Amino acid sequence: MATYLGIWVSTALLSAGLTGAQMYTRSRRIHSVMSDEMIWMAVEQFLPSLSAGVLITIVLWGYVPAALWLLPGIWQLVFSLGIFSSCRFLPRPMLAAGAWYLLTALVCVSLGDTRALSPWAMGIPYAVGQSLVAAVLLFASQEQKQDQNES
Secondary structure (H helix, E strand, O other), rough: OHHHHHHHHHHHHHHHHHHHHHHHHHHHHHHOOOOHHHHHHHHHHHHHHHHHHHHHHHHHHHHHHHHHHHHHHHHHHHHHHHHHHHHHHHOHHHHHHHHHHHHHHHHHHHOOOHHOOOOHHHHHHHHHHHHHHHHHHHHHHHHHHHHHHHH
């Protein structure tokens, strides 16, 4: 279980770093004057979900190791809540990514045993979900460029 957690926590940290760098450069490019404030507002909206995910992992690891199979579903659930809470700063279609993570969380929990710890139970939902996020951001930026060119 320690190896499993190590892989996913490392992946989450790497992903957070890459996401932070992308948020910073994208925000500077599109909203230069208010970029720092917008980034902090989006991060503040996501922090409660991130904190809940970390704390539930610590509690399950330390006090209820038999329930660790729930972690993939719980992580996907708190990630979906983070996306939903940040949607006011993101393009409207980002709701689809939040709904995707909520659906995969429910499927993961419905497995009801250690099958939820399969690499596929985390890998596929996050690969599809992050691809969905990237597509939404790509199309939103293309629409914004077209709007600017038409103005």
